[in-house]
Amino acid sequence: MTPWIPDFAPRIPGLTVERLQAWLPTIITVAVVLVAVVVALVVTSRLLRRVAPRTHWYLIGFPLLRLRMRHSWRHLCLNADLTGTDRPTTGQLGPLLVKGRPIMPVLPLLTRIRPRSFGATAVILLHPGQVPEPFVNAAEAMAHAWQVHAVRVDARLRGRVRLTILTADPLTSPRAGAGGGAWTIEPPQRSAAVASDPQDAITKSVTAAVAVPADLAAEVGHREDGQRWAIDLATFPHWLITGATQSGKSTLINAAVARWASRPVALVGIDCKGGMELAPHAPRLSALATDRAEAADILAELVAETQRRMRLCRQHGARNIWQLPEPVRPVPVIVVVDELAELYLVASRADKDEALRATTHLLRLAQLGAALGVHVIVAGQRVGSDLGPGVTALRAQLAGRICLQVNDPETADMTLGDLYPDAVEAAQQIDPAVKGVAVTTAEHSGWIRARSVYLPPEHLAAVIAGTAHLAPVLPGLTPPERRE
Numbered sequence: 002m003t004p005w006i007p008d009f010a011p012r013i014p015g016l017t018v019e020r021l022q023a024w025l026p027t028i029i030t031v032a033v034v035l036v037a038v039v040v041a042l043v044v045t046s047r048l049l050r051r052v053a054p055r056t057h058w059y060l061i062g063f064p065l066l067r068l069r070m071r072h073s074w075r076h077l078c079l080n081a082d083l084t085g086t087d088r089p090t091t092g093q094l095g096p097l098l099v100k101g102r103p104i105m106p107v108l109p110l111l112t113r114i115r116p117r118s119f120g121a122t123a124v125i126l127l128h129p130g131q132v133p134e135p136f137v138n139a140a141e142a143m144a145h146a147w148q149v150h151a152v153r154v155d156a157r158l159r160g161r162v163r164l165t166i167l168t169a170d171p172l173t174s175p176r177a178g179a180g181g182g183a184w185t186i187e188p189p190q191r192s193a194a195v196a197s198d199p200q201d202a203i204t205k206s207v208t209a210a211v212a213v214p215a216d217l218a219a220e221v222g223h224r225e226d227g228q229r230w231a232i233d234l235a236t237f238p239h240w241l242i243t244g245a246t247q248s249g250k251s252t253l254i255n256a257a258v259a260r261w262a263s264r265p266v267a268l269v270g271i272d273c274k275g276g277m278e279l280a281p282h283a284p285r286l287s288a289l290a291t292d293r294a295e296a297a298d299i300l301a302e303l304v305a306e307t308q309r310r311m312r313l314c315r316q317h318g319a320r321n322i323w324q325l326p327e328p329v330r331p332v333p334v335i336v337v338v339d340e341l342a343e344l345y346l347v348a349s350r351a352d353k354d355e356a357l358r359a360t361t362h363l364l365r366l367a368q369l370g371a372a373l374g375v376h377v378i379v380a381g382q383r384v385g386s387d388l389g390p391g392v393t394a395l396r397a398q399l400a401g402r403i404c405l406q407v408n409d410p411e412t413a414d415m416t417l418g419d420l421y422p423d424a425v426e427a428a429q430q431i432d433p434a435v436k437g438v439a440v441t442t443a444e445h446s447g448w449i450r451a452r453s454v455y456l457p458p459e460h461l462a463a464v465i466a467g468t469a470h471l472a473p474v475l476p477g478l479t480p481p482e483r484r485e
């Protein structure tokens with residue numbers, strides 16, 4: 002029986018009904034095999050994704066992303082105004098000079114698309130005359146076009162922008178926030194001098210073991226680009242940490258203190274919430290203030306210490322303590338203030354004088370301390386001028402910024418807006434359900450999202466107990482463990 006072929010079916014030269022009948026079994030077999038191969042590929046891909054996500058990414062995910070990027074690049078550039086031109090955009094029409102958009106735009110070159118464990122990186126080569134701003138603004142459009150979690154645009158290089166493409170939010174994975182098990186007590190790098198006799202304190206403080214600036218980077222978690230996140234006092238001498246209640250400020254401070262604890266540094270705590278937050282650090286602290294009066298006294302002693310250090314630098318013709326000869330170089334001091342508002346907010350006139358004394362000394366420390374090895378880490382829920390006079394002056398000294406989840410846009414703006422306006426929106430988008438996620442300053446320019454590690458209390462206690470003997474005695478200050 003000859004199969005019915007409709008009249009309107011396209012005529013293929015040489016194709017007869019007999020031949021079609023002869024090829025039919027082969028055609029059906031090929032179709033079945035193709036479908037089977039596709040199904041097998043899909044199933045294998047899903048299985049591979051579950052059991053070996055990294056292999057899946059390199060073998061399947063990344064090549065597909067690369068295809069998507071290449072395929073959508075032209076449309077993306079045209080729609081997001083990323084094109085350049087090699088022709089003049091003005092021309093003469095009769096007696097008129099007209100200006101317009103180029104009809105034949107030139108696409109910037111998307112190149113060096115490389116797979117990474119977190120997604121991919123790529124470089125865009127700009128045409129002469131192109132500026133990076135439109136690329137920074139198009140980050141969201143790129144993420145949509147390429148169906149990825151986010152695209153970060155680094156515009157610091159001349160003539161090119163670097164893209165970091167994140168396929169998923171690495172900070173929301175359970176691994177990112179945990180990490181307690183990966184923490185080990187670092188062996189003390191060098192024993193800091195411990196002065197048992199307060200008379201000896203000044204000498205001991207200046208002859209205590211030396212920390213080069215590199216010792217002052219405390220790893221506190223992971224950045225979204227897969228690198229380790231460090232609060233580095235060599236990059237930014239003072240830091241501001243803001244976040245709503247329960248956003249992870251104290252957890253972050255715990256992680257940093259646990260790192261610094263094994264280094265030759267003096268740690269001073271100012272915790273006017275009655276010492277609730279910093280009490281676990283007490284054995285390793287060189288001083289702890291649990292109310293504002295104590296804070297004012299401790300900060301006054303530290304200001305006096307910076308003046309002593311200034312004199313020492315003058316005597317040796319040094320411009321900072323790192324230029325001093327090793328035997329006389331004083332130990333770095335890190336002052337941690339947990340909840341800044343407790344220093345500023347006043348209820349009575351007596352409170353006002355005390356608050357003014359404490360906050361003026363804190364501001365002076367921040368202004369003078371950087372070159373003298375005195376560093377300030379300030380945490381608080383808000384840092385606006387509503388707290389009192391001098392807050393904005395203090396904030397201006399705290400160049401390192403960390404903004405955890407906040408409840409109001411003003412706090413994000415106050416923390417990041419003056420330095421990195423484009424980071425404010427990223428800070429506002431932090432999910433309150435994922436604790437410890439922050440937008441932080443990175444190196445000398447730029448910002449990045451990161452997540453702190455959660456250090457279980459018993460682990461922190463072990464680190465503090467193991468390093469308590471390293472707490473130096475500072476002039477005029479009594480370590481909390483030695484108080485009656």
Ligand SMILES: Nc1ncnc2c1ncn2[C@@H]1O[C@H](COP(=O)(O)OP(=O)(O)OP(=O)(O)O)[C@@H](O)[C@H]1O
Pocket residue numbers: 178179244245246247248249250251252253382436437438452453454455
């Ligand atoms: N990086 C993190 N990973 C997992 N959980 C975290 C992380 N950071 C904080 N948390 C959780 O959030 C809780 C609150 O954190 P934390 O006490 O540090 O907040 P806070 O900002 O200091 O709050 P407050 O302003 O009330 O003092 C912690 O008990 C911890 O369970």
Ligand SMILES: [Mg+2]
Pocket residue numbers: 250251252278339
């Ligand atoms: Mg806290």
